[in-house]
Amino acid sequence: MTIARGKTIAVIGAGLIGVTLARRLQRDGCRVVLFDPDQPGMGCSFGNAGYVATDEILPLSHGISFSEVLKMLPDPLAPLTIRWRQIFSLIPWFLKFLAASRPKQAAKSAAALAALQKGSLAAWNKLIREEGLSQMVRRNGAMLVFESEAGFARESVKFPFLDQHNVKYEVLTGGQAREMIPELGPKVTNAIFYPRGFHVRDPLAVTRKIFDHFITAGGEYSAEKVTSFDHRGGLLKGLVTGQGRRQADAAVLCAGHQSGELMRLIGIKAPLVAERGYHVVVDHKPLSFDMCLGSHERGFFITPMEDGLRLAGTVEFSPAGKELPANWKRADILAHHLEELMPGVAGAETSRWMGCRPTLPDFLPALGPAPGLENLYLSFGHQHLGLTLAPVCAEILSDLIAEGKTALDISPFDIKRFQ
Numbered sequence: 001m002t003i004a005r006g007k008t009i010a011v012i013g014a015g016l017i018g019v020t021l022a023r024r025l026q027r028d029g030c031r032v033v034l035f036d037p038d039q040p041g042m043g044c045s046f047g048n049a050g051y052v053a054t055d056e057i058l059p060l061s062h063g064i065s066f067s068e069v070l071k072m073l074p075d076p077l078a079p080l081t082i083r084w085r086q087i088f089s090l091i092p093w094f095l096k097f098l099a100a101s102r103p104k105q106a107a108k109s110a111a112a113l114a115a116l117q118k119g120s121l122a123a124w125n126k127l128i129r130e131e132g133l134s135q136m137v138r139r140n141g142a143m144l145v146f147e148s149e150a151g152f153a154r155e156s157v158k159f160p161f162l163d164q165h166n167v168k169y170e171v172l173t174g175g176q177a178r179e180m181i182p183e184l185g186p187k188v189t190n191a192i193f194y195p196r197g198f199h200v201r202d203p204l205a206v207t208r209k210i211f212d213h214f215i216t217a218g219g220e221y222s223a224e225k226v227t228s229f230d231h232r233g234g235l236l237k238g239l240v241t242g243q244g245r246r247q248a249d250a251a252v253l254c255a256g257h258q259s260g261e262l263m264r265l266i267g268i269k270a271p272l273v274a275e276r277g278y279h280v281v282v283d284h285k286p287l288s289f290d291m292c293l294g295s296h297e298r299g300f301f302i303t304p305m306e307d308g309l310r311l312a313g314t315v316e317f318s319p320a321g322k323e324l325p326a327n328w329k330r331a332d333i334l335a336h337h338l339e340e341l342m343p344g345v346a347g348a349e350t351s352r353w354m355g356c357r358p359t360l361p362d363f364l365p366a367l368g369p370a371p372g373l374e375n376l377y378l379s380f381g382h383q384h385l386g387l388t389l390a391p392v393c394a395e396i397l398s399d400l401i402a403e404g405k406t407a408l409d410i411s412p413f414d415i416k417r418f419q
């Protein structure tokens, strides 16, 4: 179905995914109303590591076996763990994850993510140009460091796939990594440098700037929670919020880890999990580097940001859509990790945060039309890559809504894969 330019599109959720899409649709000639009971950018999009990882073409589930996951889960402070009290509600997700990790299925997911990422650097460049974001990004590459030859050897299995997709990367010894970043301590044995990687110095400021442009150009923001859909005969007629019915010619669901709730109301299963991540921001000594740096073994990133050094990452599997208390011990450990990798760099902690990555079992987003409702579209489940994928997903959906087609085959992202 195509929605004529000038029609009203409702975007549900004002995270980076929803805000970027709202602005794209507006630029492409639609009237857009953005719904979110919270201030824009305050969900998961607030606290990420700021890494625009357009060369990350393998889903995170790739290269980690189910048995490795099982080994880590019992340790509440491991890079990857689970909220054990919720184990029973998480079992169905893990069973689907297991199915998606089988070699044939995993290869399909990898090809799909690589195809989606192919357009993501160009989409980011366009967004930076159009929204005037160049002062907010640092284009100095990104580095992944290793503390064991074994860890590096496991990662290097990915190289043929990266080569096949023209990803640019440089393999470094520990010494070469220290020459580039003298703050790195002796524990680093190997590194991979991604010259095209870049980072944003304040993820919230990026979302807010795009949002401000959206409002200035006539976009509408409604601080309401969407509670259900008004639909008849396979067509969406409007949205229902706590304050009544809102007319819309089409809608896009971008509610992050809370998207499953609304999907259930129209009889569609969206097996989302909340992969909870943490960040702490610390003061620091003057730095010789301004790039995002990831630790393979410790599962977190170190990113120089406007307000200090942000240490962000780790995974704690938890049910999606639920407010559960944070386990701040997982944030405490991040400062310890920094000290192990970069001794003496950190000063006092200035803030901490926990947020929920919206993740489907195959680590691919849901992108495209919703089954059964011709004019409802989906864009959620961007897991570890929502900042990176926001512009390319916005372009794809805007094309789909206005033209009824996209250049990319989006069938791998169809939510029907889980029905």
Ligand SMILES: Cc1cc2nc3c(=O)[nH]c(=O)nc-3n(C[C@H](O)[C@H](O)[C@H](O)COP(=O)(O)OP(=O)(O)OC[C@H]3O[C@@H](n4cnc5c(N)ncnc54)[C@H](O)[C@@H]3O)c2cc1C
Residues within 6 Å of the ligand: 012, 013, 014, 015, 016, 017, 018, 035, 036, 037, 038, 039, 040, 041, 042, 043, 044, 045, 046, 047, 048, 049, 050, 051, 052, 053, 224, 225, 226, 227, 254, 255, 256, 257, 258, 259, 262, 275, 276, 277, 278, 279, 312, 313, 314, 355, 356, 357, 358, 380, 381, 382, 383, 384, 385, 386, 387, 388, 389
């Ligand atoms: C620790 C950590 C580090 C990360 N690092 C990176 C990184 O370096 N690079 C990268 O690319 N990605 C990273 N990510 C992932 C990225 O942050 C997420 O994929 C992304 O923020 C998801 O954006 P979103 O807009 O879908 O969700 P959100 O930002 O959570 O926004 C969803 C919005 O929907 C609203 N909403 C929910 N229900 C309703 C409703 N019924 N009606 C109206 N509104 C509703 C919510 O209030 C919320 O504002 C990281 C994530 C974490 C946790």
